[in-house]
Structures are given as C-alpha cells and as structure tokens.
Amino acid sequence: MNNSKKIVSLLLVLMMLIPCIAACDKDTGNNENEVGGEFTEIDSVVPDDIKFSGETFTILCREDNAWGNWLHEIAADEDATELVNEAVYKRNLEVEERFDFEKIEIMDIPGHYEVHEDFVNTFRNSILAATGTFDLIMMQQDIMADPGLFGLYTDFCDLPYVKDNLDAPYYYQDVNDTAMVNDTLYFLLGDYSLTYWESTYVLYFNKTMAENQNIEDIYGLVKDGKWTFDKLLEMSKGVWTDLNGDLWPGNEDAFGYVSEINNSTDAFASHFDVPMAGKDENGNVIFNVDQGKMVSVLEKFVDFKKSDDTWLVMLGSNVTLDENPVDKIFREGRALFYHAMLNRAQDFRGMETDFGIVPYPKWNEEQEGYYTHSQDGYSVAVVPIDAPNLEMCGAVVDVMSALSNKTVIPAYYDMALRDKYARDDESGEMLDIIRQGFKMDFAYYYQGAIGSGGHFRNLINQDNTNFVSYFQTNKKGFERKLKKLIQAYEENEQ
Numbered sequence: 001m002n003n004s005k006k007i008v009s010l011l012l013v014l015m016m017l018i019p020c021i022a023a024c025d026k027d028t029g030n031n032e033n034e035v036g037g038e039f040t041e042i043d044s045v046v047p048d049d050i051k052f053s054g055e056t057f058t059i060l061c062r063e064d065n066a067w068g069n070w071l072h073e074i075a076a077d078e079d080a081t082e083l084v085n086e087a088v089y090k091r092n093l094e095v096e097e098r099f100d101f102e103k104i105e106i107m108d109i110p111g112h113y114e115v116h117e118d119f120v121n122t123f124r125n126s127i128l129a130a131t132g133t134f135d136l137i138m139m140q141q142d143i144m145a146d147p148g149l150f151g152l153y154t155d156f157c158d159l160p161y162v163k164d165n166l167d168a169p170y171y172y173q174d175v176n177d178t179a180m181v182n183d184t185l186y187f188l189l190g191d192y193s194l195t196y197w198e199s200t201y202v203l204y205f206n207k208t209m210a211e212n213q214n215i216e217d218i219y220g221l222v223k224d225g226k227w228t229f230d231k232l233l234e235m236s237k238g239v240w241t242d243l244n245g246d247l248w249p250g251n252e253d254a255f256g257y258v259s260e261i262n263n264s265t266d267a268f269a270s271h272f273d274v275p276m277a278g279k280d281e282n283g284n285v286i287f288n289v290d291q292g293k294m295v296s297v298l299e300k301f302v303d304f305k306k307s308d309d310t311w312l313v314m315l316g317s318n319v320t321l322d323e324n325p326v327d328k329i330f331r332e333g334r335a336l337f338y339h340a341m342l343n344r345a346q347d348f349r350g351m352e353t354d355f356g357i358v359p360y361p362k363w364n365e366e367q368e369g370y371y372t373h374s375q376d377g378y379s380v381a382v383v384p385i386d387a388p389n390l391e392m393c394g395a396v397v398d399v400m401s402a403l404s405n406k407t408v409i410p411a412y413y414d415m416a417l418r419d420k421y422a423r424d425d426e427s428g429e430m431l432d433i434i435r436q437g438f439k440m441d442f443a444y445y446y447q448g449a450i451g452s453g454g455h456f457r458n459l460i461n462q463d464n465t466n467f468v469s470y471f472q473t474n475k476k477g478f479e480r481k482l483k484k485l486i487q488a489y490e491e492n493e494q
Contacts, residue, residue, distance in 0.1 A: 039094060039097075039098060040094060040403055040406050040407060041406075042399065042402035042403055042405075042406055043168060043169070043170070043402055043405075044161070044165070044168075044398045044399045044401075044402040045161050045164055045165045045398065046161050046394075046395045046398050046399050048098075050099065050391075050395055051099055051100045052099045052100065052101060052389070052392050052395075053100040053101075054100070054101075054102050055099075055101055055102060055389070055392065056101065056102050056103055056104075056105050057095075057099075057101055057103075057104045057105070057135050057136070057392065057396055058104075058105045058107060058133060058134050058135050058136075059074060059104065059105070059106050059107065059134070059135065059136045059137070059138060060107050060108075060109070060122070060123055060134045060136070060137045060138070060139075061074050061075075061106065061107070061108050061111070061137075061138040061139070061379065062108060062109070062110070062111030062112065062119065062138070062139065062140070062379070063108040063109055063110055063111065064108075065110065065112055067112040067113070067114075067320055068112065068377060069343075070111070070138075070195055070379055071106075071108050072084065072085060072088065072194070073088065073138075073192070073193065073194035073195050073379060073408075074088070074106060074138060074192075074379075075088065075092070075106040075108070076088040076089035076092070077089065083411045083412075083415045083416050083420075084194070084408065084411045084412045084416055086411070087407045087408045087410075087411035087412075088194075088408055090407065091400065091403045091404060091407050091408055092104050094403060095396060095399055095400055095403065098399060099392075099395065099396070099399075107134075109122060111139055111140065113140065113143070113377075116139075116140065116143045119139060119143075120139075120143065120146075120149070123137050123152070123384065124149070124152060126384075126386075127152045127384045127385060127386050128152075130386045131386065132386050132387065132388040134384050134387065135383070135384075135387050135388075135389075135392065135393050135396070136381055136382075136383060136387075136393060136396070136397065137381070137382050137383075137384060138193075138379040138380070138381050139379065139380065139382075140376065140377055140378070140379065140380075141187070141376050141377075141378055141379070141380040141445070142376040142445075142447060142448045142453075143448075144186075144187060144380055144382055145179075145187065145380075145445060145446050145448060145449060146448060146449065147449050147484065147485050147488035147489075148488075150186060150488050150489065150492045151385075151491075151492050152382075152384060152385055153186040153187075153382045153383065153384065153385065154186075154382075154383040154384065154385050154387065154390065154393070155184050155185060155186060156185040156186070156187075156188045156383070157180075157183060157184060157185050159383060159390060159393060159394040159397070160390060160391045160394035160395070161391075161394040161395050161397075161398045162188065162394045162397055162398050163394075165398055166185075168190075168398075168401070168402070169405065170190050170191040170192075170401045170402050170404065170405035171188065171189065171190040171191075171401060172189040172190055172196065172438060174438055174439060174440060175189045175196075175438065175440045175445075176188065176189055178440040178441070178442050178445055179440075179445055181285065181485070181486060181489045182283075182486070182489045182490065182493065183283075184489055184492075184493065186382060187380045187381070187382060188380070188381050188382075188397065189380060190401040190404070190405075191401050191402075191404040191405040191408065191409050192381065192397070192400050192401045192404045193378060193379050193380065193381070194404070194408060194409070194412060195377070195378040195379045196374050196378040196379070197342065197374075197409065197412065197413070197435075198341065198342055198343035198378070198412075199341050199342070199343065199374040199375045199376075199377055199378040200341065200342045200372055200373070200374045200434065200435075200438070201264060201267040201270075201271070201339065201340070201341055201342075201360060201372050201373065201374070201375065202339075202340070202341070202342050202357050202358070202359065202360065202372065202430075202434055203232075203337055203338070203339055203357070203358050203359065203360045203361070204330060204337070204338040204339075204340060204344070204345075204348070204355050204356070204357055205218060205336060205337050205338075205355065205356050205357075205358065206330070206333060206335060206336050206337075206353055206354075206355055207353070207354040207355060207356055207423075207424075208333065208353045208354065209239070209254075209333070209335075209336045209353075210235075210336065210356075213235065213238075213239060213336065215235045216231070216235070218235075218356070218358050219356070219358065219426040219429070219430065222358055222359060222370070222430060222433065223429075225362075225365060226365055227358065227359070227361045227362065227370070228361050228362050228363070228364055228365055229272070229300065229361045229362070229363055229364070230364070231361060232257070232337065232361050233300075233304055235256065235336065235337075236255075236256030236257040236304075236307075236309050236310065236336060236337060237256060237307070237309055238256070238309065239254065239255060239256030239309050239336050240253060240254065240255055240256065240308040240309045241253060241254040243334070249308050249311060250311075251311075251325045251328075251329065253311070253334065254329075254334040254335065255309055255310060255311045255329065255334065255335050255336070256309035256310065256335075256336045256337060257304070257309065257310045257311070257335070257336065257337045257338075257339070258310075258311045258312070258313075258326040258329050258330060258335040258337070258338050258339075259312055259313075259326060259338065259339040259340070260312070260313050260314070260315050260324065260326055260340075261312050261313065261314040261315075261457050261460055261461050262314060262315050262457055263341075263375045263376075263457075264339045264340060264375075265301075265456045265457045265460050266375075266444065266453065266454065266456050266457055267339075267360070267372060267373055267375075268297060268301070268456050269373075269441045269443075269444060269456065270371045270372055270373035270439040270440070270441060270444075271360040271361075271362075271363075271371055271372060272293075272297050272362075272363040272367070272371075273363065273367060273368075273371055273439070274289065274290055274293050274294050274297060275288075275289065275441035275442065275443065275444075276289045276441055276442075276443035276444070276452050276455070276478075277289070277441065277442040277443040277450075277452070277482075278441075278442060279442070285442055285482060285486065287443070287475065287478060287479065287482070289471065291467060291468050291471060293363075294467045294471075295465060295466075295467050295468065297363065298456075298459055298460065298464075298465040298467055299465045301460060302460060302463050302464075302465050305460060305463070306463070311326065311329070311335075312326075312460075313325055313326050314457075314461050326338065327340065327344065327347075330348070330355075331347070331348060331350075331351055333351065333352065333353040339360065341374075341375055342357075342417075342434075345357065345417060345421040345422060346416075346421055348421070349420070349421050354423045354424070355422075355423065356422070356423070356424060356426065356427050356430075357422055357427040357430050357431065357434075358427075358430050359372060359430060359433055359434045359437060360372060369436070369437050370433055370434065370437045371437045371438075371439040372434055372437050372438065372439065373438065373439055373440055373441070373444065374438075376444070376445075376447075381397065383397070413431065413435075414428075417431060418431060443478075446485060449481060449484075449485045450478055450481040450482045450485055451474075451477060451478060451481050452474075452478050452481075455467075455470065
C-alpha cells in the first residue's frame, strides 16, 4: 500500500472513532455540560460525581417591586443579554447540569417590608405542615433574624458540604462569624447573595463640582490612608448654592453633602468602627460600645448636619427610590457628595455629570481600614428543617456560591460596575478597597430581636449627642432582649 492510501485509510478509521470518543466523553458527565462546554472550575468541596437525577430544587424568594429588585440575584431568563442576568442564567443552568436536576424552580412572591408577614406565613405554614415544598428560602435579613423563627431553620454548621467549607472565599466570613451564636449558624451570607454587595454603603462624588471647588485628589487620599471624616467636612464647606433664591437651604438647592438619615446613618457604626455589641474572648455576646467615641462621632456629625452645606432628609418607610429627594439632588448634579448604597450607580449612568465612587472616610488616620456594611434589605439564605434532602441543599448552596464567586460577582463587579457604570479606572480600584472592608455589628444584625438598631439615625435626627444617657436608659432593655435571643438559640439546640 502506498503512502497516500495509508493516509486515507487512517483518516477513515479516525472518522469512525470520533463518534465513539464523543459518546464516551458524554457518558462520564463530570467534566462537560450538555452543550459541550467545560464546567467552571470552582473551589467547592462537593465531589463531581454527586448527582440528584430528576430532582427539582425549589427556592422561595422575593419578587421585585417599587421598593427594590431582588429576583435578579437568583433567577434570569434564557434570552437575558444584560451582563449580570446572563451570568445568573448560566450559573443556574450549570447547577442543573452538574447535579442532573429536572430543574431549579424559583417561586417569587411579594416580600418587601410592608408585606413581610405574608411572606413569613407562607414558609412558616409550609414548614409546620412538613410539606417539604422548599429547599432554600431567601428573604430580607432582619426579617429572618427573628428568634421566633429559629426552630424552622437548619443549622448550616450541620449541613453537608457547607459545614466543612465555611472558610471558603465565597462565604462572607466576618458577617457569618457575627451572625453565629453558640456555634450555630442559621443564616449564611456569601456570593450567591448579590444584594449584599449591591446594598453596601459607599460615597459618591460629583467630579465636575470637585474640580470647580478645587478640592484635593480624593482617590489619592484614599490610597494614602488619609481619607478621613475631617477631610470630608472640609471639602463640603462653602458649597451650598441658593438656586431658587429663597435664601434658605432646600430640595431645589446645591449642597456639599446630601443623604437620607434613615439607613445610611446606621452605617456609621461600621464606617467609624463603633459597634454596639461584640463577642468576648469566650465567644459570649456583650454590649461593649465605646461610649466616648460614640459621643465624639455624634457631636461632629450633628454639627455637620446643622451647616447650610449639608442636606439630610428623614424619609418615611413608604418612600420609593424614585421619590427620594436627596437621590434626585445628586442625579441632577447638585451635590458634591452623596452617601448611598452601591446599587444606585446603575441609576446614575444617565447623569450628564461624571461621578466617582470612594469608600466612606475613616474616623481618623489611626483607623486601620475603610469599613462599610450593607443595609439590612439584602437577602440571606436559610434551609428549612423540612427540606426533603439536606445533602442536596448543602451541595447546591456550596456549588451555587462557588459559581457566583467565579461568574456572577465578576459580571457585576468587574464588567458592569467597573466598566459600565463607574466612569473612571480609579473607581474600580476603590471598589476593591470597599469590598475588603465589609464589617458587621452584632447589634445591627440582630436589631429586630434586641431593639438596638436605629440609634444613630434617631439621635442624629433629633440633634441629640447625649449617647451616654441614651445607652444607660436602654441598656437593661437591650440586655434582656439579648438574653432572650441567646435562649432561643439554646432551646433549639436541645
């Protein structure tokens, strides 16, 4: 046989073998998905050969409305083209294919604060009847942290796969450590919860106004560790402009600093590192607030609030984002600084004026880092005690969190925020710094249970700097409620 005939024969053999090779690869099912692409490489401890063939994994979550968007972190359509939605769709599809599910079913119902009791009753009645309807429930954090509901939740420290991997980079260690009581963790925060990242507090600034005011390079101050509250006060002075001619500061004017009083001021406990409560060396929760520092923070901020250059508004709970007056001031280019959640960046992309994003400043240069927290409307996950298959729940939670870390968060963080909404390279670097500063106060996390939330907003709204009197008046009540919270954990451990 000549060489040409040998080559032809060899090609024929290879062509016959290709379908066999493809079939063998498909049979393994561990490395490729149904469309022929490699599965995303992740750090999950769930073995590749774990399957739940033909099962349906059901998630209960909130539907979107005028008060917020929550559904996009857990569900997306097949034809989604927006970067984050596309990443969420592909993540869910990959989870389905990895575990050979029939489908992931998303049940979204009204769940904003005004109707949260209906949401709670939906899953409570289902669990008490042991229907096994839901495998995972995602709801507003402060609603779920109700001691009366603890008996309905599975401890993540007992959940297969998750319990061995709580220090994974896709779980938020600082928040989870804060939420854990008596080595019990009913609520898990990680990269599956995009709303935690979106609800993080940052400081926006109007770049045109900054140039006109000839202020220092804020980005440089942040990088040098010199971006402090005193610097913010200094830059905000002398900016108020009476645009409507009534000689009085109001919603139609321009300001150095604007913010709502409600949720944004609650974040000061994290920004300035003055938590109300913490854990001692034995892991016991105690009220250990630095009262002297708290008084200093209140005195300086209330003084700032009284100046013409600052416009702070106390909003009612029925006010939607579109109705927020200080948000409008910034969007119209009439505020140098605006203290708000990171998700507002998506709505500022229509602004004619360029804006930047920086962390909220330190209390002083001696403060170790730039800290922040998330407004408590973000989603937290719980696993109901009547979930039919806890191994399946643990496997999905861990893989979904790991996949979110590799795909969804980068889509939001790197592509959407850094490249699309934020308008300069420096803002992307600032987001890295902000993300490193997640910090959670135990008293804020469990504020609904121990009644310790809102002290900043209430005192500032009343121009009251007497924190010592406030704390002494309320301390016994806080401690009684804290004791009741700890007892709820102890009772459910038995």
